Each structure stands twice: as structure tokens, then as C-alpha cells.
Amino acid sequence: MRPILEVKGVSKSFGGVRALDKVSLSIEKGSIVGLIGPNGSGKTTLFNVISGFYPPDEGEVYFEGMRIDGMNPNEIFRLGLVRSFQNPRLFQTMSVWENVLVVPKQRGESPLLAPFRSRWEAEEMKIGKRGKGLIGVFGLNGSERKRASDLSGGQMKLLESLRGMMEGGKLFLLDEPAAGVAPRLANEIFGFIKRLREERGLTFFIIEHRLEILMNYVDYVYVLHNGRLLAEGGPEEVVKERKVIDAYIGD
Numbered sequence: 677m678r679p680i681l682e683v684k685g686v687s688k689s690f691g692g693v694r695a696l697d698k699v700s701l702s703i704e705k706g707s708i709v710g711l712i713g714p715n716g717s718g719k720t721t722l723f724n725v726i727s728g729f730y731p732p733d734e735g736e737v738y739f740e741g742m743r744i745d746g747m748n749p750n751e752i753f754r755l756g757l758v759r760s761f762q763n764p765r766l767f768q769t770m771s772v773w774e775n776v777l778v779v780p781k782q783r784g785e786s787p788l789l790a791p792f793r794s795r796w797e798a799e800e801m802k803i804g805k806r807g808k809g810l811i812g813v814f815g816l817n818g819s820e821r822k823r824a825s826d827l828s829g830g831q832m833k834l835l836e837s838l839r840g841m842m843e844g845g846k847l848f849l850l851d852e853p854a855a856g857v858a859p860r861l862a863n864e865i866f867g868f869i870k871r872l873r874e875e876r877g878l879t880f881f882i883i884e885h886r887l888e889i890l891m892n893y894v895d896y897v898y899v900l901h902n903g904r905l906l907a908e909g910g911p912e913e914v915v916k917e918r919k920v921i922d923a924y925i926g927d
């Protein structure tokens with residue numbers, strides 16, 4: 677079967693900085709894959725290129741076999757490739773529940789479909805049920821009526837990912853989902869990710885600095901260093917490689 681994501685020979689420079697240098701990698705559907713590397717190694721830039729925020733200078737990106745480099749972020753998002761940000765983008769003054777519901781395109785609001793009330797009513801019920809289910813999976817039960825701004829940093833990150841799932845996302849690029857979060861919550865976040873993979877067959881590509889946590893959850897790891905792919909493999913083996921240790925120590 678074809679991988680859900682393929683990156684082929686992608687390069688990206690900013691002025692004189694070669695942030696990505698001919699990076700190639702692939703992600704299997706239903707896997708949890710880590711992306712690690714010292715600060716400034718190009719991880720976030722790679723996510724920005726994959727999700728359409730930056731066009732690559734060279735190379736190609738395929739999602740479910742479809743070429744997506746050159747598409748804009750919205751088009752890519754609609755295909756089911758969802759990217760989270762280092763700082764969650766939520767509607768701060770809305771409740772958790774409203775944040776969950778506001779994302780899917782509400783058909784009832786379209787002037788063309790509004791007259792067909794029964795059709796969109798059924799759809800809204802479906803969206804509501806899905807939202808409830810996901811809130812449970814994410815451990816946000818009981819927080820539905822809280823303002824998004826009153827959540828902890830970790831809960832905000834969960835809520836942001838949950839919004840992506842409501843949109844029917846298939847592949848999730850998570851940029852440090854557990855940054856600044858206590859170890860217990862960090863493990864809970866990764867526990868949810870694992871559960872979503874198992875229950876829904878979703879795929880995750882995750883940047884994480886805290887290797888001791890990440891390594892317990894990923895099937896495979898890519899290591900970037902100075903914009904190049906330095907190593908790849910199973911988590912246990914990769915962290916033992918001399919060149920990977922040197923890259924981290926050298927940093």
C-alpha cells in the first residue's frame with residue numbers, strides 16, 4: 677500500500693539559511709512517527725512545507741498519492757491533513773463545546789441548504805454526537821462549558837487537536853503537543869493519540885523535544901540535523917546512534 681505521506685527531495689532556504697536540504701521521508705497510514713532533532717534543525721519548517729504554509733524550493737509532497745506541494749494550506753487541510761501549532765489557535769472567549777462545534781461547516785447556515793431543515797438537523801445531531809465522543813476520548817469531560825481561555829496549556833493543546841479531528845482529519849502533524857506540560861499530562865496526551873490511532877486508524881507525525889516521553893509511543897523516528905535527514909529507524913535504535921547523540925551534544 678502507498679504511504680499516506682511522501683516527502684521527496686524537499687529543500688527550503690531562507691536567505692542564506694538552508695532550513696531543509698533534500699529531505700525525503702514517508703509515513704505509513706495508521707502509524708505514529710516522531711520527528712526529532714536539535715533546535716533549528718528544520719522540523720517546524722518541514723511541517724510548514726507539508727501543510728502548504730511555505731512552498732518548497734524543490735522537491736515534492738504527496739498525500740494519499742496526490743501531489744500537494746503548491747496547494748494552499750486550506751486546500752490541504754480539507755483533504756484531511758491537519759496541522760497543529762506550537763501555540764494553540766482557539767476561540768478564547770468561546771466555551772470548549774462551542775470550540776468543538778464551530779469548526780465543521782454548518783450546512784444550515786448555507787442559504788441554499790437552509791430550507792431543507794431536516795437534512796441539516798440530522799447533520800447537526802451527528803456533529804454533536806461526534807463532538808461528545810471525542811471530548812470523552814480526550815479526557816475533557818466536565819469541561820464543556822468552561823471558556824477556552826480558562827483551560828490549562830495542555831488542555832488547550834488537546835482541544836486544538838480535537839477540533840482537527842472534528843474536521844475529518846486523517847493525518848495530524850503535531851508540533852510539540854506536550855511542550856510545557858507536566859509529565860503526567862504529557863503521557864495522557866500521548867495516550868489519547870495512541871487510542872485515536874487504534875480506534876480510528878488516524879496517523880500522527882509528531883515533533884517532540886522530550887524524547888523520554890516520545891520514545892514510548894512512536895513506531896518510527898526521523899532525525900533532522902542542519903536541515904538534513906541524519907537518521908531514521910525504530911525509537912530504541914535511533915537514540916543509541918553515535919551521530920544522533922553527537923548532534924544533540926554538539927547543539
Ligand SMILES: Nc1ncnc2c1ncn2[C@@H]1O[C@H](COP(=O)(O)OP(=O)(O)OP(=O)(O)O)[C@@H](O)[C@H]1O
Nearest residue numbers: 690693694695713714715716717718719720721722
Ligand atoms: N520564516 C523564516 N524566516 C527565516 N528563517 C527561518 C524561518 N523559519 C525558519 N527559519 C530558520 O530555519 C532554520 C530551521 O528552523 P525551524 O524552525 O524549522 O527549526 P526547528 O527544528 O523547528 O527548531 P526548534 O526545535 O527550535 O523549534 C533555523 O535556522 C531558522 O532560523
Ligand SMILES: [Mg+2]
Nearest residue numbers: 719720721851
Ligand atoms: Mg520548531
